[in-house]
Amino acid sequence: MDRVLVVEDTDSLREVLAAVLRNVGYEVAACACAEEALGLLDKDEFQVILSDLKLPGKNGLDLVSETRRKHITTPFIVMTAYGNIDVAVDAMKRGATDFITKPFDPGSLCELISQVIKHRRIIDRSMDSEGKAFLTESPLVLQVLEQARKVAPLSSPVLILGESGTGKELIARYIHQQSNRAADHFIAVNCGSMPSDLLESEFFGHEAGAFTGANEKRIGLFEVATNGTIFLDEIGNMPANLQTKLLRTLQESEIKRLGSTKTKRINTRVISATNCNIEAAIHKGAFREDLYYRLGVVVLEIPPLRERPEDIELLANYFIKRYAA
Structure with missing residues (x-):
């Protein structure tokens, strides 16, 4: 079962996101801050990280940078409010995979997560026509x-x-x-x-x-x-x-x-x-x-x-x- 790490400091939204993802078959771990997320990433493996950009302490941009600095290559989706697209682009420059703008419907989120997991698997097994893999963890x-x-x-x-x-x-x-x-x-x-x-x-x-x-x-x-x-x-x-x-x-x-x-x-x-x-x-x-x-x-x-x-x-x-x- 694919595992998703949800990082959201608003309790009600975090619970809703976790429930939506569990309902479509994902195993979910949820936390409220970047520090806790990094602790979970050190211990467990996830297929996707879904994080808000505004977090207490280290923010979402810091979390993206820290995961990539620690060579954690898990696909990273950032959630951003309408009007903060520049910040989302900054997150992608730091290594985020994609972003989704609030407010969003559950179907769009689930579809995005599904696509990200699918394409990451394609990358992981990407081979050229001669059977040589592009080997990388970078x-x-x-x-x-x-x-x-x-x-x-x-x-x-x-x-x-x-x-x-x-x-x-x-x-x-x-x-x-x-x-x-x-x-x-x-x-x-x-x-x-x-x-x-x-x-x-x-x-x-x-x-x-x-x-x-x-x-x-x-x-x-x-x-x-x-x-x-x-x-x-x-x-x-x-x-x-x-x-x-x-x-x-x-x-x-x-x-x-x-x-x-x-x-x-x-x-x-x-x-x-x-x-x-x-x-x-x-x-x-x-x-x-x-x-x-x-x-x-x-x-x-x-x-x-x-x-x-x-x-x-x-x-x-x-x-x-x-x-x-």
């Missing part, structure tokens, strides 16, 4: 995964920032798997691994005779990925002439094969990633600013391992078991 990374889950149903381009080895492609695959495009292609391309002319042909395809050696028509990867997702890794290394063509593709949702005069409509979601400083590249004139804004409608940043020490032992044990087998 609140920072779990927050990135939660943001990825929220943008997955959209068609907006996503730009993933992070150093080499932080798992940018795993996040891209996770977004694809949680989207309505999951049944179609996920195609990954390294933009820094091939010459400009070859990369252009890979992206957009070509007609027979378009250039020396083009003996037959070839369909490009953007066309192959229609209704699916194309992942452009190392986007910061893309040659300038291709940046212009990619920008047009994003603006018009169409491609033109090399050697053709006809355009073709596509419905391909673009997720890109880079380990370089894009803003510095823009300043140097090496990357188009308008393309950056097209690619980065949604920006996710994965912290390096040195900023999430709680993952070091987890990953070390994983690789020891994997390579000692």
